[in-house]
Amino acid sequence: MKRTFATLEDVARAVNMSRAQVSRALRGDPGVREQTRELIKAMAHQLNYQPNLAARSLAESRSATVGLIIGELSNPFHVTQAQAVDEELVQQGYEPAVSLRPINDSSATAEAERLLRLRASAVILLATPHSSEAIVEVARHLPTVYIGSTPAWHRQLATVATDDTGGVRQAMEHLLRLGHRRIAHIGGGPEASAADRTACYLAMMHDAGLEPRVISGAHDAISGWKGVGTLFSSGPRPTAILASNDIIAFGALDRLKSMGLSVPEDVSIVGFDDIPDAASELFSLSTIRQDIGMQAALAVKMAKSLISGHPPTPDRQTIPLRLVLRRSVAPPRAD
Amino acid sequence: MKRTFATLEDVARAVNMSRAQVSRALRGDPGVREQTRELIKAMAHQLNYQPNLAARSLAESRSATVGLIIGELSNPFHVTQAQAVDEELVQQGYEPAVSLRPINDSSATAEAERLLRLRASAVILLATPHSSEAIVEVARHLPTVYIGSTPAWHRQLATVATDDTGGVRQAMEHLLRLGHRRIAHIGGGPEASAADRTACYLAMMHDAGLEPRVISGAHDAISGWKGVGTLFSSGPRPTAILASNDIIAFGALDRLKSMGLSVPEDVSIVGFDDIPDAASELFSLSTIRQDIGMQAALAVKMAKSLISGHPPTPDRQTIPLRLVLRRSVAPPRAD
DNA sequence: CTGAAAGCGCTAACAG
DNA sequence: CTGTTAGCGCTTTCAG
Numbered sequence: 085m086k087r088t089f090a091t092l093e094d095v096a097r098a099v100n101m102s103r104a105q106v107s108r109a110l111r112g113d114p115g116v117r118e119q120t121r122e123l124i125k126a127m128a129h130q131l132n133y134q135p136n137l138a139a140r141s142l143a144e145s146r147s148a149t150v151g152l153i154i155g156e157l158s159n160p161f162h163v164t165q166a167q168a169v170d171e172e173l174v175q176q177g178y179e180p181a182v183s184l185r186p187i188n189d190s191s192a193t194a195e196a197e198r199l200l201r202l203r204a205s206a207v208i209l210l211a212t213p214h215s216s217e218a219i220v221e222v223a224r225h226l227p228t229v230y231i232g233s234t235p236a237w238h239r240q241l242a243t244v245a246t247d248d249t250g251g252v253r254q255a256m257e258h259l260l261r262l263g264h265r266r267i268a269h270i271g272g273g274p275e276a277s278a279a280d281r282t283a284c285y286l287a288m289m290h291d292a293g294l295e296p297r298v299i300s301g302a303h304d305a306i307s308g309w310k311g312v313g314t315l316f317s318s319g320p321r322p323t324a325i326l327a328s329n330d331i332i333a334f335g336a337l338d339r340l341k342s343m344g345l346s347v348p349e350d351v352s353i354v355g356f357d358d359i360p361d362a363a364s365e366l367f368s369l370s371t372i373r374q375d376i377g378m379q380a381a382l383a384v385k386m387a388k389s390l391i392s393g394h395p396p397t398p399d400r401q402t403i404p405l406r407l408v409l410r411r412s413v414a415p416p417r418a419d
Numbered sequence: 420m421k422r423t424f425a426t427l428e429d430v431a432r433a434v435n436m437s438r439a440q441v442s443r444a445l446r447g448d449p450g451v452r453e454q455t456r457e458l459i460k461a462m463a464h465q466l467n468y469q470p471n472l473a474a475r476s477l478a479e480s481r482s483a484t485v486g487l488i489i490g491e492l493s494n495p496f497h498v499t500q501a502q503a504v505d506e507e508l509v510q511q512g513y514e515p516a517v518s519l520r521p522i523n524d525s526s527a528t529a530e531a532e533r534l535l536r537l538r539a540s541a542v543i544l545l546a547t548p549h550s551s552e553a554i555v556e557v558a559r560h561l562p563t564v565y566i567g568s569t570p571a572w573h574r575q576l577a578t579v580a581t582d583d584t585g586g587v588r589q590a591m592e593h594l595l596r597l598g599h600r601r602i603a604h605i606g607g608g609p610e611a612s613a614a615d616r617t618a619c620y621l622a623m624m625h626d627a628g629l630e631p632r633v634i635s636g637a638h639d640a641i642s643g644w645k646g647v648g649t650l651f652s653s654g655p656r657p658t659a660i661l662a663s664n665d666i667i668a669f670g671a672l673d674r675l676k677s678m679g680l681s682v683p684e685d686v687s688i689v690g691f692d693d694i695p696d697a698a699s700e701l702f703s704l705s706t707i708r709q710d711i712g713m714q715a716a717l718a719v720k721m722a723k724s725l726i727s728g729h730p731p732t733p734d735r736q737t738i739p740l741r742l743v744l745r746r747s748v749a750p751p752r753a754d
Numbered sequence: 755c756t757g758a759a760a761g762c763g764c765t766a767a768c769a770g
Numbered sequence: 771c772t773g774t775t776a777g778c779g780c781t782t783t784c785a786g
Contacts, residue, residue, distance in 0.1 A: 138538060138763080309700070342676045471780070
């Protein structure tokens with residue numbers, strides 16, 4: 085079953101021309117008579133010619149491959165982000181090399197070396213690895229764009245950061261303006277994004293002269309579920325909950341419903357990320373939207389600069405966020 | 420910033436030997452003195468040598484690349500499946516080329532050609548594309564393993580099928596044995612897997628002399644949510660619901676809770692797939708487990724046969740399913 | 755066990 | 771506009 089492919093040589097012979105000319109014609113190089121190009125293209129098609137990308141990158145001694153490493157595949161936000169970056173990469177003529185293997189601080193080097201073997205010209209890191217050291221370690225190997233909240237610097241590294249603080253601020257201001265006073269927060273794990281959100285929540289509560297209430301968990305549904313359990317089992321009941329991400333919010337929403345509480349009448353709730361399901365009738369979750377398309381476009385643009393050897397300036401850009409209001413938020417019940 | 424890499428030549432020169440021998444040593448070819456190999460390896464490491472995979476596959480005129488195309492990235496089941504296949508592929512020495520772009524019947528050819536350019540030696544299709552024609556179309560291009568329920572045949576195609584019927588049968592038998600009589604079904608879309616599940620449900624209800632009740636939707640949460648709305652707004656209330664997959668079940672569960680109904684006291688519910696969240700406290704969903712590891716291993720094994728030119732026999736194997744009982748199922752309330 | 759030589763399929767630099 | 775000539779970095783005979 086070993087198939088053999090048509091080569092440039094085959095096409096060249098068939099049209100009685102040189103390999104070089106065929107190559108030029110097929111790649112859209114200007115120096116080819118239009119008529120010739122048509123002929124060549126037709127023959128290539130007829131012979132079922134597909135360029136051998138390995139040969140090409142060997143000859144060009146560079147490759148269009150850009151690695152794409154995804155944080156948590158179990159997090160729909162990361163998956164959506166990955167799709168956006170992938171699409172942008174393809175659009176810009178790159179060949180994404182996606183890795184589904186979870187990468188942690190210690191496997192980062194191994195993954196980078198894998199990309200080196202593929203002669204990837206850059207890598208885009210989605211919210212992973214967690215530590216700045218590990219991020220820098222990757223950047224030491226090849227041009228790197230990191231999308232996430234962890235601060236890290238290296239001459240071969242550019243960062244697309246999320247304005248976690250600005251996002252939380254918008255959400256909190258809205259809740260406060262509506263009259264909420266007992267606002268609780270269910271936080272994510274130790275990653276920078278979660279930590280930043282929690283820190284901003286605390287600061288805002290403090291500034292408003294209110295008593296903060298933080299439940300810490302991870303960026304998953306069960307944390308939201310448990311968090312609500314804890315929040316409503318003792319102490320004053322919150323009238324609003326700020327979740328560190330949408331998944332937590334979903335878990336929280338679920339628990340509230342099974343406790344017979346309704347949203348937003350009894351409790352308002354705000355998430356973070358605006359993942360696809362947030363807009364669904366099922367949740368109709370107010371949340372802080374991350375503009376994934378903008379992130380992706382910026383990340384690829386930065387990768388391009390890095391590849392060309394001109395690190396982008398600034399090497400860290402922050403994408404603004406905005407609050408999207410849906411049915412999960414209302415003024416507190418007058419009581 | 421154009422980095423240049425150490426080549427085999429560089430290492431060879433450094434140890435005063437030929438490229439050929441260095442190549443052999445590094446790849447673990449037997450014909451090398453152990454001491455020499457050590458020396459070479461050390462030098463390669465010191466020079467930070469990373470083999471150029473493009474050059475290798477060009478020289479070998481074959482590549483270790485295997486494409487992996489994922490059905491719906493928004494479906495956690497598919498994502499988990501993809502990770503399992505990816506891991507198995509790596510374990511077997513292949514280089515997965517994952518595609519995040521959604522593939523439909525018409526883009527199938529384009530995607531196959533992309534893989535051809537990469538000289539991928541095979542492709543693994545996860546529940547996509549939907550039609551047998553499109554699946555066969557891919558197989559016409561390169562050795563293909565399809566994991567899913569759509570029946571399709573081609574000499575270069577092997578299938579890992581799910582025993583949808585067996586799975587539904589187990590679930591239904593269990594519900595019937597517990598005494599449920601009003602069992603409703605919320606179905607998925609037109610794909611083969613969903614259709615097979617629905618067909619089996621209908622057959623089982625018929626055999627038991629019971630009145631079937633089918634709500635059709637898609638394999639997403641909102642379908643479950645809406646389905647429950649419909650089921651409980653008119654007609655006799657079901658005591659059990661068989662969902663075509665776990666996501667539908669989650670949506671259903673959610674709606675039931677907000678309607679003040681409790682699971683399993685008021686309604687039992689069974690899903691399909693056993694995605695990671697099903698086991699969570701949050702849902703504790705009884706479901707039909709697909710053994711993802713077994714699927715992945717079989718798929719890669721089949722790919723291997725196909726690549727070596729010996730199509731596996733049989734070319735379609737079915738993975739058995741089993742019912743996993745959790746808290747979402749109980750006997751019907753005596754009324 | 756080791757080396758020399760011949761490509762794999764493509765692009766690039768230089769002539770016409 | 772088109773052809774010729776060199777490689778890109780690696781594996782693979784085929785000789786020693």
